[in-house]
Amino acid sequence: MTAAGQPKLIVEADAEALARTAAERVMARIAANPGRSAICLTGGSSPKKLYQLLGSEAWRGRIPWDRVHWFIGDERFVPESDPLNNMAVARATFLDSDAPPGHVHPIPTTAEDPDASAAAYARELQAFYGADRLDPARPLFDVVLMGAGPDGHTASLFPGYAEIEETRRWVVGVAKANVAPFVPRVSLTLPILASCREMLFEIAGHDKRPILTRLLNGENLPALRARSNGETVWLVDRAALPEEIRGRR
Numbered sequence: 001m002t003a004a005g006q007p008k009l010i011v012e013a014d015a016e017a018l019a020r021t022a023a024e025r026v027m028a029r030i031a032a033n034p035g036r037s038a039i040c041l042t043g044g045s046s047p048k049k050l051y052q053l054l055g056s057e058a059w060r061g062r063i064p065w066d067r068v069h070w071f072i073g074d075e076r077f078v079p080e081s082d083p084l085n086n087m088a089v090a091r092a093t094f095l096d097s098d099a100p101p102g103h104v105h106p107i108p109t110t111a112e113d114p115d116a117s118a119a120a121y122a123r124e125l126q127a128f129y130g131a132d133r134l135d136p137a138r139p140l141f142d143v144v145l146m147g148a149g150p151d152g153h154t155a156s157l158f159p160g161y162a163e164i165e166e167t168r169r170w171v172v173g174v175a176k177a178n179v180a181p182f183v184p185r186v187s188l189t190l191p192i193l194a195s196c197r198e199m200l201f202e203i204a205g206h207d208k209r210p211i212l213t214r215l216l217n218g219e220n221l222p223a224l225r226a227r228s229n230g231e232t233v234w235l236v237d238r239a240a241l242p243e244e245i246r247g248r249r
């Protein structure tokens with residue numbers, strides 16, 4: 001985990017400390033980009049503490065809302081009114097109070113199917129970026145937030161699924177998830193997620209220990225294959241660490 005190009009592992013005492021470090025890193029990337037900043041959010045339970053922090057009185061005032069745009073790396077193909085909708089969680093927790101509406105870019109789930117929704121979001125990302133080819137010298141996102149599922153998926157890129165190998169399309173529809181909730185998904189692909197200054201994984205809690213152990217052992221799972229063209233950071237808490245590593249820290 002220390003060789004060049006490898007994810008950098010940062011261990012925090014607990015999920016609260018992890019969320020604070022994640023918030024500081026997001027803020028540092030926004031501050032380092034004096035222009036229009038783009039943050040790619042994620043879903044599931046892992047980012048909730050971070051979102052709550054960013055929505056708190058102390059942190060809200062630190063965010064330059066007028067120059068930050070908020071995207072999402074994957075979505076469950078359910079209406080925004082459904083509690084399973086990833087962007088709806090981010091909106092309710094921190095975006096709705098301060099983000100200008102035009103700066104929040106949800107994956108549309110009103111299209112006829114996940115493929116149509118994926119195509120629409122690809123067009124939106126390309127319009128924002130100003131090109132349909134990514135220039136390695138000009139990343140699409142400042143930060144891409146990620147989580148790791150129990151099967152090693154990340155975003156909605158599941159192990160063994162064809163979508164993980166996609167190199168051409170920016171966004172793909174995924175007919176059925178490998179883990180609950182078993183609803184269709186829409187996901188950005190690895191090359192698009194890689195187009196960022198920092199990819200930041202949040203992996204916390206005892207339940208994550210089995211999958212973190214597999215990832216640290218180098219299993220070729222989507223969460224290990226997802227890498228930034230810039231920096232990749234795995235923020236983990238002690239509860240998620242395998243026993244033998246925990247004893248050494």
Ligand SMILES: O=C(O)[C@H](O)[C@@H](O)[C@H](O)[C@H](O)COP(=O)(O)O
Pocket residue numbers: 042043044045046047074075076086146147148149150153154155156
């Ligand atoms: O829509 C989703 O479910 C996600 O974006 C997904 O990739 C998530 O990050 C992992 O499954 C981890 O999920 P938890 O954070 O709930 O463990």
